[in-house]
Amino acid sequence: MDRLTYIIVAVAAYLILAPLAGGLLAGVDRRITARMQGRVGPPILQPFYDVFKLFEKEGITVNKVQDFYIQCFLIFIVITGCFFFAGGDLLLIIFTLTLASIFLIVAAFSSNSPYAQIGAERELLQMMAYEPMVLITAIGFYLVYGTFNISDVVAGGGPAIVYLPGIFIGFVYILTIKLRKSPFDLSMSHHGHQELVKGLTTEFSGKTLALIEIAHWYENIFLMGFVYLFFAWSAPWSPILAVLICCIIYFLEIFIDNNEARVKWQLAINTSWIAAATLGFVNMLVLYFIVF
Amino acid sequence: MMSYVTKSPWIIHYDGSSCNGCDIEVLACLTPMYDVERFGIINTGNPKHADIFLLTGSVNEQNIPVIKQIYEQMPEPKVVVAIGICATSGGIFAECYNVQGGSDKVVPVDVYVPGCAARPEAIIDGVVKGLGVLAEKRAAMVKK
Ligand code: SF4
Numbered sequence: 412m413d414r415l416t417y418i419i420v421a422v423a424a425y426l427i428l429a430p431l432a433g434g435l436l437a438g439v440d441r442r443i444t445a446r447m448q449g450r451v452g453p454p455i456l457q458p459f460y461d462v463f464k465l466f467e468k469e470g471i472t473v474n475k476v477q478d479f480y481i482q483c484f485l486i487f488i489v490i491t492g493c494f495f496f497a498g499g500d501l502l503l504i505i506f507t508l509t510l511a512s513i514f515l516i517v518a519a520f521s522s523n524s525p526y527a528q529i530g531a532e533r534e535l536l537q538m539m540a541y542e543p544m545v546l547i548t549a550i551g552f553y554l555v556y557g558t559f560n561i562s563d564v565v566a567g568g569g570p571a572i573v574y575l576p577g578i579f580i581g582f583v584y585i586l587t588i589k590l591r592k593s594p595f596d597l598s599m600s601h602h603g604h605q606e607l608v609k610g611l612t613t614e615f616s617g618k619t620l621a622l623i624e625i626a627h628w629y630e631n632i633f634l635m636g637f638v639y640l641f642f643a644w645s646a647p648w649s650p651i652l653a654v655l656i657c658c659i660i661y662f663l664e665i666f667i668d669n670n671e672a673r674v675k676w677q678l679a680i681n682t683s684w685i686a687a688a689t690l691g692f693v694n695m696l697v698l699y700f701i702v703f
Numbered sequence: 704m705m706s707y708v709t710k711s712p713w714i715i716h717y718d719g720s721s722c723n724g725c726d727i728e729v730l731a732c733l734t735p736m737y738d739v740e741r742f743g744i745i746n747t748g749n750p751k752h753a754d755i756f757l758l759t760g761s762v763n764e765q766n767i768p769v770i771k772q773i774y775e776q777m778p779e780p781k782v783v784v785a786i787g788i789c790a791t792s793g794g795i796f797a798e799c800y801n802v803q804g805g806s807d808k809v810v811p812v813d814v815y816v817p818g819c820a821a822r823p824e825a826i827i828d829g830v831v832k833g834l835g836v837l838a839e840k841r842a843a844m845v846k847k
Contacts, residue, residue, distance in 0.1 A: 441740075449735040453743050460743055463707040464754075467841060469779040471751060605748025616751035616778050 433628025465621035480518035485626040487511035492633040498562030522614040530610025533598040540683040541585035547691035551578040577694030592668040711743040715753035721760025724820035725787035750776035780840035
């Protein structure tokens with residue numbers, strides 16, 4: 412298969428399969444969460460019912476631009492994932508992801524609701540918390556493989572985890588923020604629907620809210636792809652191992668989600684930066700000594 | 704066509720002038736014992752996300768604008784379920800100088816759940832009745 416056909420197939424597969432897989436993952440997540448809390452939990456397909464329902468609702472927007480920003484948010488999340496699964500450039504991917512998040516924040520800021528504004532502010536703080544570690548992850552891949560290109564990383568020698576164990580742990584640490592899991596679910600939690608931790612979505616309803624949910628599915632699959640990257644190499648059975656580890660990591664996140672009390676944003680930022688400065692930085696230093 | 708509103712009813716709950724008995728029974732529905740999330744029900748606390756408005760307690764002068772505002776902020780289709788005798792008619796508070804009566808004095812109520820306090824089973828039953836109304840309203844919306 413030449414490069415172009417591969418890209419087309421990968422992008423098409425991501426566009427179609429990611430929301431399906433992401434929705435299912437969310438359904439399984441809610442089910443496992445319920446079981447951990449001693450409940451039965453909703454059907455596995457519940458996230459799809461929710462989104463279809465939201466599409467059936469009347470559209471209420473507080474201003475003209477809100478919907479546009481949310482559409483941009485979804486589009487840029489999708490583009491991020493497309494770049495990623497097509498084997499694009501890691502730096503470009505990180506910056507499109509940041510751009511997408513900015514659109515979500517701007518959408519929340521565009522309404523004058525204090526809940527939405529505090530939610531948006533918290534989202535910004537969360538971004539500040541995870542950005543350094545994400546960048547260090549990209550740099551780590553560069554140090555090992557000498558390229559930011561994902562297709563070359565996957566085709567490279569051994570799995571990246573061998574060289575990047577510290578960076579991997581640091582990445583999983585900030586993954587909790589990105590997956591919107593407790594203790595770091597400050598702006599758009601899966602729980603606490605009556606609380607400020609849902610602040611970011613306060614002013615979105617109906618179709619707009621559905622788009623945010625779909626974007627979240629796309630994003631989760633993309634993030635799992637990132638975990639996959641640490642365990643992928645040229646061996647034929649490596650994809651199975653990598654997918655298995657993605658499942659384990661996601662389960663771990665659900666476990667943490669249900670067992671950790673939510674922390675203040677100060678702690679979220681401090682600990683993520685400490686994780687980046689110790690795990691990430693030390694790992695990079697070691698790599699420098701190995702490479703040179 | 705089957706409507707998805709009945710499969711994922713999100714509720715918002717408001718407690719007016721009451722003894723808080725029904726209020727607590729509504730929250731009891733969310734506990735592992737009754738676990739209404741089985742039916743996709745989520746207690747949103749945000750009128751813009753809600754499909755079903757659960758009202759407990761009677762209506763007094765102070766909460767009329769609050770109830771009105773919550774109702775108006777909910778996107779169509781929406782259903783109001785009055786829970787407990789207070790929300791139905793004012794109940795034991797009906798004679799109070801500040802109490803106007805049941806919640807139907809302010810918003811159109813679709814389902815009345817009797818009881819003082821209404822049992823969680825009755826509340827769930829009321830919500831399920833509300834789903835039927837919700838589906839009808841959705842069908843009317845599609846026709847329009
Ligand atoms: S109906 Fe009875 S239990 Fe319910 S709020 Fe009124 S007084 Fe309390």
